[in-house]
Amino acid sequence: MPLFVYVLSLAVFAQGTSEFMLAGLVPGIAHDMSVSVAAAASLTSAYAIGMIVGAPPMAALSARWPRRRALAGFLAAFIVVHVIGAVTASFPVLFGTRIAAAIVNAGFLAVAMSVATALTVPAEQARATAILLSGVTLSCVAGVPAGAMLGDRSGWRSAFWAVAALCLPALALVFRSAPASAARHHDVSIRQEARELRSRPLQLALTLAALVNGATFATFAYLAVIATDIAHLPDSAVPGLLAAFGAGAFIGVTAAGRIGDGQLRRGLILTLYALPAGWAVLAATGARTAPLFIVTIIQGGLSFGIGSTLVNRVMFVASRATSLSGSFATVALNAGAFLGPLLAGIATATTHDYRDAAWVSALLAATAAVVIVVSRRRATHADVTEAR
Template identity: 50%
Template sequence: MPLPLYLLALAVFVMGTSEFMLAGLVPAVATDLDVSIGAAGLLTSAFAVGMVVGAPLMAAFARRWPPRSTLLLCLLVFAGCHVAGALTPDFSILLATRAVSAVATAGFLAVALSTATALVPPDRKGRALSILLSGTTIATVAGVPAGALLGDALGWRATFWAIALLCLPAALGVILGIPNGRRSPGHGTPTLRAELGALTSPRLILAMLLGAMINGGTFAVLTFLAPIVTETAELADGWVPVVLVVFGVGSFLGVTIAGRLSDRRPGLVLAVGGPLLLAGWVVLALAASSPVLLIAMVLVQGMLSFGVGSTLIARVLYAATDAPTMAGSYATAALNIGAVVGPVLGAIVLADGRPPTAPIWVAGMLVTIALALIGATGFPRDRPVAHAAR
């Protein structure tokens, strides 16, 4: 795989740390800004809303922009939002900075995904996606727990400052690894109208919907994992980053394994991983009061949720081959539609006074619907992709 892919993954690591870090900071933010746990959890949804809206908009505007300049601009806006978030005493302002930083993240990922798939042969899109997503999973292994520890020691604002500083080496990686040639659609390249028309494809819509559902379940649990650890399992606050590390290790294993299978055997990944993912959410909900079982199942669910989810997002890229400059934004939107819906549903069930494990049942419901759709449609119908001749 080309070196620029790994440099892009470095920047995705920084952005992934920001996106996921609130899983360990929700209680501290709620206390400091005098809002409920459910309201603080909506910071994750605000980020995801910005991602859903920003991905297609930024991809459309940046079709002809130089990739390196676009990526650097997105990183600069992203860093500025975190500085503003670290300084504000107002929850509504913090909410707004999360949404704007998400638009910048969406623009970055949309361009990064299009750049990544252009760097590899047509039959390696799933593998390229897994490398980019490894930046996110490593964020859950190292960045998010480190952010939780830093927030516990110095306050949640210190974590926002750290994210802003981490943008510097990420920007250096973009400068060194990504060419800055002006992108100019050539002969045979679809118009923007034609690329947007790809969204009428039932195959693309289905792939996006399924990816959103699986990711929604993951975010429903991950956003409210801290209360599950401290209240249901009755572990000390210091265990929250440990459990996040375990989830991150599982998610890294999931995207790594699925990345080697999703190009040629997506049906196998979904047929085996989907039912196991559903069963795992049920077991986790029932066994969360046992610290040992909780940690074990968090590892398993991290692996299954990211393995199944990344396979479905790879199918979005394959289904959007007629939209070469917009495909990355469609994949980004699919990921983050789920990241909007999951935490919102989790906050709703928690607002009714249900126990901290209630979001896990939300995850199980979303996976159940996704599996029913897969069974009813026979998705994926794509034949295994043969490796290009060398």
């Protein structure tokens, strides 16, 4: 595996930490900036929206840039907006920096996915994608809890400074090691690449990725309150529960990288069928400490393992969209990350039971299972009809 893939994973780790660390910084931001908790929490939604909106145009904009310039430019901009966020006294400015950070993050991730697969042979591309995405899972294991503790001890601004500092070595390594060549397949236009969205296999992969990620983050966003309000654990147990989820996610991504090849194989489909059952078990047993931790680890592994495989599937079926395929996957994942917590928020606000976030996850995952069943039946019917 090329060393540069690990460099990209380091940058993704820093960016993933920035995306998720807000969950532990909301109270401090609300107090320091004299805004409501709901307003401070909206910074998370701002980031998700920036990722969704930013991925395709940033990937298209950078399609003709040398890879080194694109990666370094996006990463440098990411550092700058975090410095601005760390020093501003204006909440609207802070809100704007979250959107800007998400847009350049989306651009970096789209280019990074394309570079990671371009640097490896087809047999290694699933592993390269998994290594890249392991940066996100490691941010859940280490980055997010560390950011929460840093924010608690030194203030939320210190977490922004830490993310900016963490990006500096990655930026230096990008300048040193990134391929200087421009994007491949110059004869294919961005408009032609966008037409790949008409592909039914790509539409299926994107839909599944959005549903699975929506299920993942519907519950992840409420794990802390499930632990404290439902299982009656102390606040000090929350970082451990989040780290448990991240550890499971890391195992799942690593396993997917070893066995995935971009195909919707039987093992993946069976695992997808098991996913809603796991979320239902978490909803039913979330009040008990041991089952909560055990099921959290399992669901983290299943969710991120399936998600990583589906990302590789997107890259596989959109192989002719070398510049935009990464942005397709980024939009799908973040659409799910936005939709899942939104639906969970509506459900829990109605019932006043945080365990219903896991029931929302079960519903979204079950929808993904239904989609794959219907798709397979249609494909079988089409094959029979063609044979006749």
